[in-house]
Amino acid sequence: MSITHKIKETASLALKALYQIDVEPKSILVNATNVEFEGDYTVVLFAFIKQLKKSPEALGNEIGTYLVENNISLFSSFNIIKGFLNLVVNDSYWVNFLQQNHSNNSFGKKENTGKKVMVEYSSPNTNKPIHLGHLRNNFLGWSVAEIYKTNGYNTVKTCIVNDRGIHICKSMIAWQMFANGATPQSTNTKGDHFVGDYYVKFNDAYKAEIEKLVSDGMAKEQAEKEAPIMKATQQMLLGWEAGEPAIMQLWREMNGWVYEGFDVTYKTIGSDFDKTYYESNTYLLGKKIVQEGLAKGVFEQEEDSSVWIDLTNDGLDKKIVQRRDGTSVYITQDIGLAQQKFEEYGCDKSIYVIGDEQNYHMKVLKLICQKLQLPSADGIEHLSYGMVELPTGKMKSREGTVVDADEIVAEMIAISKQRTEELGKVKDFTAAELQQLYTTIGLGALKFFLLRVDPKKRMIFNPEESIDFHGFTGPFVQYTYARIKSVLRKLEVAISTMSEVKYSENLLKLEKDLIINLEQFPSIIEEAANENDPSKIAIYVFNLAKTFNSFYVEHSIANAENAEKKILRIQLATFTSSTIKTAMRLLGIDVPERM
RNA sequence: GGUCUCAUAGUUCAAUGGAUAGAAUAGAAGUUUCCUAAACUUUUGAUGCAAGUUCGAUUCUUGCUGGGACUACCA
Numbered sequence: 001m002s003i004t005h006k007i008k009e010t011a012s013l014a015l016k017a018l019y020q021i022d023v024e025p026k027s028i029l030v031n032a033t034n035v036e037f038e039g040d041y042t043v044v045l046f047a048f049i050k051q052l053k054k055s056p057e058a059l060g061n062e063i064g065t066y067l068v069e070n071n072i073s074l075f076s077s078f079n080i081i082k083g084f085l086n087l088v089v090n091d092s093y094w095v096n097f098l099q100q101n102h103s104n105n106s107f108g109k110k111e112n113t114g115k116k117v118m119v120e121y122s123s124p125n126t127n128k129p130i131h132l133g134h135l136r137n138n139f140l141g142w143s144v145a146e147i148y149k150t151n152g153y154n155t156v157k158t159c160i161v162n163d164r165g166i167h168i169c170k171s172m173i174a175w176q177m178f179a180n181g182a183t184p185q186s187t188n189t190k191g192d193h194f195v196g197d198y199y200v201k202f203n204d205a206y207k208a209e210i211e212k213l214v215s216d217g218m219a220k221e222q223a224e225k226e227a228p229i230m231k232a233t234q235q236m237l238l239g240w241e242a243g244e245p246a247i248m249q250l251w252r253e254m255n256g257w258v259y260e261g262f263d264v265t266y267k268t269i270g271s272d273f274d275k276t277y278y279e280s281n282t283y284l285l286g287k288k289i290v291q292e293g294l295a296k297g298v299f300e301q302e303e304d305s306s307v308w309i310d311l312t313n314d315g316l317d318k319k320i321v322q323r324r325d326g327t328s329v330y331i332t333q334d335i336g337l338a339q340q341k342f343e344e345y346g347c348d349k350s351i352y353v354i355g356d357e358q359n360y361h362m363k364v365l366k367l368i369c370q371k372l373q374l375p376s377a378d379g380i381e382h383l384s385y386g387m388v389e390l391p392t393g394k395m396k397s398r399e400g401t402v403v404d405a406d407e408i409v410a411e412m413i414a415i416s417k418q419r420t421e422e423l424g425k426v427k428d429f430t431a432a433e434l435q436q437l438y439t440t441i442g443l444g445a446l447k448f449f450l451l452r453v454d455p456k457k458r459m460i461f462n463p464e465e466s467i468d469f470h471g472f473t474g475p476f477v478q479y480t481y482a483r484i485k486s487v488l489r490k491l492e493v494a495i496s497t498m499s500e501v502k503y504s505e506n507l508l509k510l511e512k513d514l515i516i517n518l519e520q521f522p523s524i525i526e527e528a529a530n531e532n533d534p535s536k537i538a539i540y541v542f543n544l545a546k547t548f549n550s551f552y553v554e555h556s557i558a559n560a561e562n563a564e565k566k567i568l569r570i571q572l573a574t575f576t577s578s579t580i581k582t583a584m585r586l587l588g589i590d591v592p593e594r595m
Numbered sequence: 596g597g598u599c600u601c602a603u604a605g606u607u608c609a610a611u612g613g614a615u616a617g618a619a620u621a622g623a624a625g626u627u628u629c630c631u632a633a634a635c636u637u638u639u640g641a642u643g644c645a646a647g648u649u650c651g652a653u654u655c656u657u658g659c660u661g662g663g664a665c666u667a668c669c670a
Contacts, residue, residue: 029612029613034614036614046612046613046650049650050650081614082614082650083650083651084613162670164670165669167669283670306668315598317666323668324668327668329670330670356600356665357664357665358664358665359600359665360598360599360664360665361665363599386601386663386664387663387664394663423632423633441633452608453608454609456600457601457608458662458664460606460607465606465607468607468619469633470619470633471618471619471620472608472618472619472620475633479631479633479634480633482631482633483630483631483634484630486630488630490630527611539608539609539618542618542619549635552630552634552635553626553635553636556630557630558630559630573630595633
């Protein structure tokens with residue numbers, strides 16, 4: 001149990017014993033004590049002052065006295081300032097904590113709860129390569145799944161590939177018109193980029209046709225519909241839906257190129273999936289749902305035979321779920337897929353990692369599922385994340401104003417190579433080891449950069465400034481880890497004999513700060529899972545590394561004042577390094593033994 | 596127009612209604628006979644505007660200003 005939780009419980013017991021009032025431990029506010037006052041943790045008393053009609057001083061004294069007298073192993077003293085009860089925790093408590101946990105490699109990990117969570121993330125379109133915004137999605141999804149795993153869940157990572165529809169046909173049409181039979185192989189281009197180029201070519205050609213029609217006197221709206229290339233694309237979509245062999249073959253071939261490209265990227269960035277759904281297989285799901293919904297009276301059919309749901313009583317709009325031609329729309333497919341996922345995996349929770357432009361869609365999806373009383377409905381959660389924007393505005397694939405994922409990854413690796421060479425600390429590494437180190441650091445910088453921010457918030461990426469390697473960054477944390485490991489390597493002999501030795505010293509301030517930081521890790525993981533927010537982990541591990549670095553420059557480990565201090569500090573260093581490693585793993589970031 | 600969302604140092608980010616709003620970076624000044632200076636120490640600098648609720652508001656409510664998203668029988 002975490003120490004703040006313990007304090008809440010003891011405070012709740014104190015209130016019960018002293019005043020016969022029942023207060024939920026959860027509702028008691030316990031904070032770290034402000035640095036300017038004496039103490040480690042502070043119980044905020046204002047909430048009880050009114051209720052008990054006592055002065056803050058009297059109340060604080062009574063509770064403080066009770067707490068210290070009844071928890072001798074935990075508290076050594078207290079003081080009261082205004083409505084704040086500051087508690088000083090015994091050094092022996094922290095020392096015990098360190099001794100019990102320093103070599104526990106699964107510190108922070110919860111026992112399996114038997115619960116299952118599905119995380120759907122990545123979900124690419126097969127008409128263009130992935131960009132920086134998709135990377136945010138991939139890193140978030142992977143990390144959230146990992147955080148749940150550590151919190152005792154079984155996880156299923158899924159990906160729904162958007163492999164059909166008008167946008168796919170656009171690339172196909174452009175390829176037919178402009179490629180002269182070129183392939184990724186013949187042009188030595190990565191498959192997803194190859195196809196993406198034709199998507200851009202489509203839009204260029206489309207724009208040119210519209211301009212021509214407009215200059216010939218047609219209204220813009222009509223020109224958008226009448227442009228021959230658009231008509232051809234719509235014709236192709238009909239052909240696809242009818243299963244015309246030539247179109248299907250081209251579709252398979254071009255999607256195949258894209259998948260080859262994606263595989264390379266996924267492998268580099270470390271995204272993986274337990275199950276991949278293809279929209280071409282699932283887009284017809286939900287038809288049955290429409291019938292069931294009509295039978296239950298959740299949906300209504302209009303005279304033109306289109307089917308709707310009226311959500312105006314829930315503050316939303318009327319929403320179509322089936323077109324008058326009987327085909328299903330996006331949301332219906334999603335309902336069907338939600339149902340199918342539940343039938344296949346029976347997850348307690350289903351997290352959708354999807355951009356915040358779909359907040360409304362996801363709200364509607366969950367609401368409809370609830371109205372249909374699907375068993376999966378209440379477990380639906382939308383991990384909504386903000387766009388990654390350039391200083392000039394939004395990234396648009398169509399206009400080519402995107403930060404390409406492969407390019408930014410390559411750039412980060414190149415920068416880490418340059419920096420590593422400048423510092424010249426690993427000259428004895430083999431070529432393969434070097435390459436791995438550059439990748440570890442470059443990807444570490446990129447992942448940390450995208451994960452350290454609250455997912456819900458939009459973030460701005462400035463390509464001119466690139467991504468920093470100093471301060472609140474991945475490489476900073478990686479460096480701290482490598483430095484600890486270096487020290488520990490040199491102290492192997494001392495470590496092998498230290499298990500016998502006990503210490504009972506008073507703690508120095510920086511030693512205590514470090515233990516206090518380490519103690520918080522399990523609570524942080526819980527918080528990150530509750531809020532679907534990996535940035536909590538990133539902020540935590542940065543603070544831990546920072547605290548260690550302050551400790552490290554101030555106090556020597558190898559040349560500690562005495563043997564007991566040496567052992568204590570070795571244990572502190574060991575514990576810090578394993579916690580850093582675990583935390584960074586939760587973000588999908590590796591830590592190097594040397595750098 | 597309607598709905599949702601965001602606004603904090605020059606910049607990028609923190610802060611379950613709690614004490615003098617934290618970091619990073621940029622700027623200024625320092626630290627390498629001793630465990631990795633991708634580090635450390637010191638320092639300058641911020642809650643869009645106006646009300647309200649509260650012992651206490653960056654946080655909650657309302658209005659205003661300014662961004663963004665959504666508002667398709669597209670996905």
